[in-house]
Amino acid sequence: MIKTDVVIIGSEGAGARAALEVKKLNLEPLIVTKGMIGRCGSTVTAGADIDVDSKSIKELLGLEGDSRDSKEAFFEDIIVEGRYINNQKLVEAHVDEAPDRIKEMMDWGMKVTNVLHGPGHRYPRGVYTTGQEIMRVLASEVRKAGIRVYEHFMVTDLVKKDGRVAGIVGLDLSTGKFVPISAKAVIIATGGGMMMYPVQTAPEDITGDGHAMAWRAGAELVDMEMVQFLxxxxxxxxxxxxxxxxxxxxxxxxxxxxxxxxxxxxxxxxxxxxxxxxxxxxxxxxxxxxxxxxxxxxxxxxxxxxxxxxxxxxxxxxxxxxxxxxxxxxxxxxxxxxxxxxxxxxxxxxxxxxxxxxHFFMGGIRINERCETSIPGLFGAGEVCGGTHGGNRLSGNACTQILVQGARAGIFASEYAKGNANGELPKEELKRLEDRVMAPVERDGTSPFELKRALQKIAWEKVGVVRTAESLTKALGEIEAIKKELPQIGCSAKNRVYNREWLEALQVESLITLLEMTAKSAALREESRGAHYRRDFTSMDNENWLRNIITENKGGQMTNSFAPVVITSLIPPKEGSIHG
Ligand SMILES: Cc1cc2nc3c(=O)[nH]c(=O)nc-3n(C[C@H](O)[C@H](O)[C@H](O)COP(=O)(O)OP(=O)(O)OC[C@H]3O[C@@H](n4cnc5c(N)ncnc54)[C@H](O)[C@@H]3O)c2cc1C
The missing domain is CATH 3.90.700.10 (Succinate dehydrogenase/fumarate reductase flavoprotein, catalytic domain)
Incomplete structure (x- = not known):
């Protein structure tokens, strides 16, 4: 069995940045990724503006910034445009550490063209480069640091032992073999879940696997109803x-x-x-x-x-x-x-x-400012994590998020890993997880491509930009019907090496879990806030809904509860409307 100190799931912005920090702290990181580093995920496709307060742009980065801006103003814009349900501790870390993280990228050779002034920002804050440039620099630093990258590896599940995450399992797409990996800590950096919808800006590998595996392992997710559309x-x-x-x-x-x-x-x-x-x-x-x-x-x-x-x-x-x-x-x-x-x-x-x-998932795995999830040993960074952007993300803030949270997850996961040893992963559990992975290729049955089309149609028509109680209730009924089909998913192609149909079968399971989370939270939130718009509750209702919706796995059932918003300094107004 492969053993390492810290496994990082996802090789792009957040994952690559996290791995660099683990290595710097003298531990052995292992990046595992469904694609190839610098060639998969959303980061490489980004515009890309990276937000930082305009004063630091001028005074620290030496670019065309505006000294009237401040970290406080940047913080305020994120919360106001996030419609007040952001975790303010995450936003504090975001605005405080953005200047150093971006400076470091420029010191590593990231070329910047200019500074953009995106909608919702009071000042120009978008340090402008390309996603390809971000990944060129990060991948080059990963190579220089001698960090191992296991490519074409689809992680299917987190493995727990004694109440903590102790490793991962997945499918090596290049061999068709099931592979377990033991780790002292795991960082999840798998990006969003945009393939849940039939029209998306993101690449095909962005299928919400991280959200689904975290849910199955018992982690909390937050505000899953908040999906951004470009x-x-x-x-x-x-x-x-x-x-x-x-x-x-x-x-x-x-x-x-x-x-x-x-x-x-x-x-x-x-x-x-x-x-x-x-x-x-x-x-x-x-x-x-x-x-x-x-x-x-x-x-x-x-x-x-x-x-x-x-x-x-x-x-x-x-x-x-x-x-x-x-x-x-x-x-x-x-x-x-x-x-x-x-x-x-x-x-x-x-x-x-x-x-x-x-285009983007604002909701995701619930983390605190140390990037800890609700399960010991599991850390999160980047788009797979919820809370930073609240109900609406301002342009440029996702690229900042991957750099800030990537580095923080690397630091805190390393701290945790230093106090833990690699354990043997439980054999019976490994057998159960292997059977789950192998099942689709070993049986004939419903086409995963058909099932994906069906779930994307439900997502678009009933859980899309505009929602109602009626549409969401219907969606939840149709999701139940699709879930019954899941055990019958089969592959007509039986080859084990790079079997696209098999990969799709495993991804469809993630997508259906993601859709259920989104639909359930959307049905619960009886108001309109940020990207979540209910035609039957058109106003933002701070009196009743200034709270986060938590999604969990309780004995295999998807349950919801509420949590107070983490507020440090900006007190939301008593009233507010989507028109305001
Ligand atoms: C077209 C486009 C333009 C954008 N432009 C901007 C912009 O200009 N500014 C901005 O701030 N934001 C922008 N964004 C958003 C931003 O790019 C993303 O939110 C951010 O890059 C996500 O980075 P990440 O590291 O969290 O995930 P990603 O970059 O998506 O990487 C996820 C990684 O996880 C891997 N992975 C997923 N599932 C598994 C699995 N099961 N097993 C193994 N590996 C897995 C993927 O293969 C990939 O390596 C844009 C997004 C898109 C789609």
Whole structure:
């Protein structure tokens, strides 16, 4: 059996950063990852703005920041835009440590192009680079430090012994073998679960495995109803669904003045955010768009119209120069796509159809400021963890989260590991977990691809941007029916090496657990807050709902309870509305 000091599940932003800290503290980290380091997960696809208070941008990083900003103002913006249910201790660590974490990345060679001013931020805080650049630097540091990376390894479960997490098990996708690994501590950094929806911005490996395995092991999860949708992605032509567009990443302050219109040409954002309109935050934009669609006012493909006809040609033509986006070239090529022809037709009056795609999970495994979960020996970092962003994440704060929490998880997991020894993993439990992994490839049965399509349809239509008690009750009934199918999932392909169908079968189990968590918490929260919008409870209700929803596994049953929000300094107002 493989033995190591600290196993880190996930090789990208949070995982790679955590491993560096473990190594620095003279312990042996082992990174295990479903893909290849720097080639999987969300981090490498990021824009990427990394948030830090603007004063530090100017005074510590030597970039174009604004000295009027402060860590306190940054903290306040995160809580206000997170609609007050953020864990304020996590946010304190986030704003305090962001400057050093970003400086360190720049010292390691991360190239920065400029500083962005994202929606919801009072000052420009987005130190702008690319996800590829973040991962180039982190992967290079991992290699330099001699850290072992076990690639093409899908972790399926956490293994507990004497009440603590003592290791992991999973499938080596390159051999088809079941592999147990014993560890003194485990850090989970598996990212979000965007594949739960049929339209998403994230890559295919982001299937909520970490959320599901943590739930099965008995860890608490928090505010699973909070899913962020990137509001304006292509929805037509169908092959481009979920793709971002040079302007659609969110115009931001100083970005292009695009207009969003319903089928009668009305700029509906005035109902949701009359001041900021199309420059509003992601939650309000997505909710605004989907309400038009549900009210029958959307475009034929199920979105809204996105137009720049009102702009003089000179302004549009100069945009690639003014934006200073490293991906957007002067000839309108962007991330390998050529948009010149489309832009020329838009200048003449053609609009495009846009709509939301799932983009980020605000909810996730519940951690404290030491990145400890509710199970001893299990630590968490990055998008798989809930609490930092509350009900809505401001752009740029996920990349900060992976660096800050990655480093913290590395430190505190190492501290824990130093006080523990590697144990033998319980044999009977290993046998049970191996049988679970092997079952789909050994039987014929329901196609995992079909089941995934079915659950994505439920997620989109009933647990999507716009929710009601009726839609959520129906979803929960349909989820029960799908759960009954799970023991029948089988693979028509029987090869053991790189069997895509087998991988999908294991991922579908994660996705269904994730969907159930999201639907149950969404049904419980009878108000609208941040990204969670209930058409039957349209206001934010601080009197009754200023609390976190906890999801747990009690004897195999998914249960919910409530916990008070962790507040350190910013006292939420008594009243507040989604329109405010
Ligand atoms: C298109 C896009 C653009 C974005 N742009 C920005 C931006 O500009 N600024 C910003 O702040 N945020 C941005 N985000 C969000 C941000 O990129 C992510 O939240 C963040 O990078 C997540 O990092 P992570 O390390 O937590 O997870 P990820 O980078 O998603 O990595 C997860 C890792 O876990 C592995 N894994 C998953 N399951 C298993 C398993 N069962 N076994 C083994 N390994 C597993 C994956 O293979 C991967 O290695 C963007 C997201 C997307 C999708």
């Amino acid at each position: 509001a304006c992605t292509f929805i037509n032509p169908p092959a481009w669904r979920g793709l971002t567009f040079p302007f659609t990443i969110g115009p931001g302050v100083g970005g292009m003045e695009i207009w969003l219109m319903n089928k009668f040409g009305a700029r509906f954002m005035k109902k949701w955010d009359p001041e900021r309109m199309e420059h509003s935050t992601r939650d309000k934009l997505a909710i605004g768009i989907m309400n038009e669609v549900v009210d029958g006012l959307g475009s034929p493909a199920g979105g809204v119209y996105y137009s720049l006809k009102h702009l003089p040609d000179e302004i549009v033509d100069r945009y690639p120069l003014e934006r200073k986006d490293p991906y957007l070239k002067e000839d309108w090529s962007f991330k390998g796509f050529q948009f010149k022809e489309l832009i020329e037709s838009m200048k003449k009056g053609k609009s495009i159809e846009v709509g939301p795609a799932s």
